[in-house]
Amino acid sequence: DVKVTQSSRYLVKRTGEKVFLECVQDMDHENMFWYRQDPGLGLRLIYFSYDVKMKEKGDIPEGYSVSREKKERFSLILESASTNQTSMYLCAIGLAGNGDTQYFGPGTRLTVL
Amino acid sequence: GNSVTQMEGPVTLSEEAFLTINCTYTATGYPSLFWYVQYPGEGLQLLLKATKADDKGSNKGFEATYRKETTSFHLEKGSVQVSDSAVYFCALKSGGGAQKLVFGQGTRLTINP
Numbered sequence A: 001d002v003k004v005t006q007s008s009r010y011l012v013k014r015t016g017e018k019v020f021l022e023c024v025q026d027m028d029h030e031n032m033f034w035y036r037q038d039p040g041l042g043l044r045l046i047y048f049s050y051d052v053k054m055k056e057k058g059d060i061p062e063g064y065s066v067s068r069e070k071k072e073r074f075s076l077i078l079e080s081a082s083t084n085q086t087s088m089y090l091c092a093i094g095l096a097g098n099g100d101t102q103y104f105g106p107g108t109r110l111t112v113l
Numbered sequence B: 001g002n003s004v005t006q007m008e009g010p011v012t013l014s015e016e017a018f019l020t021i022n023c024t025y026t027a028t029g030y031p032s033l034f035w036y037v038q039y040p041g042e043g044l045q046l047l048l049k050a051t052k053a054d055d056k057g058s059n060k061g062f063e064a065t066y067r068k069e070t071t072s073f074h075l076e077k078g079s080v081q082v083s084d085s086a087v088y089f090c091a092l093k094s095g096g097g098a099q100k101l102v103f104g105q106g107t108r109l110t111i112n113p
Helices: none
Strands: A004-006 A010-015 A019-025 A031-038 A042-051 A054-057 A066-072 A073-078 A087-094 A102-104 A108-112 B003-006 B011-014 B020-022 B021-028 B032-038 B044-050 B056-061 B062-065 B075-077 B086-093 B101-103 B106-111
Touching: A004 A087, A010 A019, A019 A031, A019 A087, A019 B021, A031 A066, A031 A073, A031 B101, A042 A066, A042 A073, A042 B101, A073 A087, A102 B044, B003 B086, B003 B101, B011 B020, B020 B106, B021 B032, B021 B086, B032 B062, B044 B062
Parallel strands: A010 A108, B011 B106
Antiparallel strands: A004 A019, A019 A073, A031 A042, A031 A087, A042 A054, A066 A073, A087 A102, A087 A108, B003 B021, B020 B075, B032 B044, B032 B086, B044 B056, B056 B062, B062 B075, B086 B101, B086 B106
16 A cells, blocks of 8 residues: 655644645655645645655745655745645655556645644 | 636535536646545545546546546546545646646535435
């Protein structure tokens, strides 16, 4: 079974704090993704990585950064959390083929007060 | 650019009713199409997929056919159960790059006994 683990299920932070969300996979997949999920908007891609130390912006990268120092680990960083970053954050992994499935972690529900 | 449009929810049905959730897409090239399901409190999991025109994906009694002529991938099930209550996402993946998924906004389905 594919396993994608996210560091926290629920997180509460204050405005201005630096927040780290971590994603770990055990499948040796090249690609890793961070999405945020908001009601009525579906999932929107924040950043993705196709190799160690490689990263590309997704559709909504503003206010976020990422780090991938090891193949199995992909971190999402909120440099200075704001209330509009309250959301569900989902990590996913995948192979490079067009028909290949992306596998998702359980999600982290982040609340910024 | 690529986009996915799903029928708006929420959708409420009685057990054993017939289900259709509409999904249409706009994409360049020849995308792969996916349906993901999110049960309460969980991450997304793949329900079914189709990688070329006229392919039919099926799983757990759900089916969807890749219709290139109508750019559609509607999800159907002949007899729904209470356990099918979840949020359903249609998505596409187009060729090239790191294989990003583009999602629809999601459709919340509730099945009443």
